[in-house]
Amino acid sequence: AQTVTQSQPEMSVQEAETVTLSCTYDTSENNYYLFWYKQPPSRQMILVIRQEAYKQQNATENRFSVNFQKAAKSFSLKISDSQLGDTAMYFCAFGHTGNQFYFGTGTSLTVIP
Amino acid sequence: DAGVTQSPTHLIKTRGQHVTLRCSPISGHKSVSWYQQVLGQGPQFIFQYYEKEERGRGNFPDRFSARQFPNYSSELNVNALLLGDSALYLCASSSWQGTGSSQQFFGPGTRLTVL
Numbered sequence: 001a002q003t004v005t006q007s008q009p010e011m012s013v014q015e016a017e018t019v020t021l022s023c024t025y026d027t028s029e030n031n032y033y034l035f036w037y038k039q040p041p042s043r044q045m046i047l048v049i050r051q052e053a054y055k056q057q058n059a060t061e062n063r064f065s066v067n068f069q070k071a072a073k074s075f076s077l078k079i080s081d082s083q084l085g086d087t088a089m090y091f092c093a094f095g096h097t098g099n100q101f102y103f104g105t106g107t108s109l110t111v112i113p
Numbered sequence: 114d115a116g117v118t119q120s121p122t123h124l125i126k127t128r129g130q131h132v133t134l135r136c137s138p139i140s141g142h143k144s145v146s147w148y149q150q151v152l153g154q155g156p157q158f159i160f161q162y163y164e165k166e167e168r169g170r171g172n173f174p175d176r177f178s179a180r181q182f183p184n185y186s187s188e189l190n191v192n193a194l195l196l197g198d199s200a201l202y203l204c205a206s207s208s209w210q211g212t213g214s215s216q217q218f219f220g221p222g223t224r225l226t227v228l
Binding site for chain 1: 144146148153154155156157158161168169171201203205207209213214215216217218219220221222
């Protein structure tokens with residue numbers, strides 16, 4: 001069974017600063033995918049970034065980047081130059097070849113002006 | 114292009130009743146998944162359908178069922194509602210075609226309250 005753990009229920013960051021959200025997972029599979037989703041207060045889930053496990057290079061999307069450590073089963077999200085619009089719940093998710101996603105419990109991020 | 118749509122937005126039911134939730138995927142997407150998100154938790158996988166066939170089922174009781182129609186829209190049915198079924202039900206569609214993993218696009222959800 002796949003499990004995803006987010007150990008930081010709440011975090012805050014000053015506007016324009018950098019923050020890192022943690023995620024660990026457990027799986028016996030070798031081919032899988034990892035995702036960070038954002039769920040603003042309006043509740044629609046939006047993909048932030050995606051990482052294929054077979055790729056060694058960490059994914060980046062503008063201000064968002066990940067630190068993927070496959071051996072440690074760790075997948076953290078770094079948000080640079082934080083903006084007020086980044087305030088949301090962030091979910092780490094694991095997907096495998098069946099495309100069934102397993103989510104962590106989320107981290108509530110607040111960007112402080 | 115329209116995103117994933119779900120109806121209704123909100124629903125209030127009483128224990129023991131039945132409920133049907135509906136989802137329309139993004140045009141061209143043939144895979145639809147359903148998730149239950151209890152307040153304060155991450156989404157939990159319920160079902161996945163691809164080309165009108167069930168391709169995955171999460172750890173939910175038989176009171177939960179779903180189906181996918183020829184136009185790839187989907188319904189989630191829950192019988193004999195319990196208070197614990199109160200949650201946000203999310204539908205997600207993807208361009209997944211049977212292998213690998215594809216980004217899932219989520220709808221706004223249906224908020225179900227069971228009294």
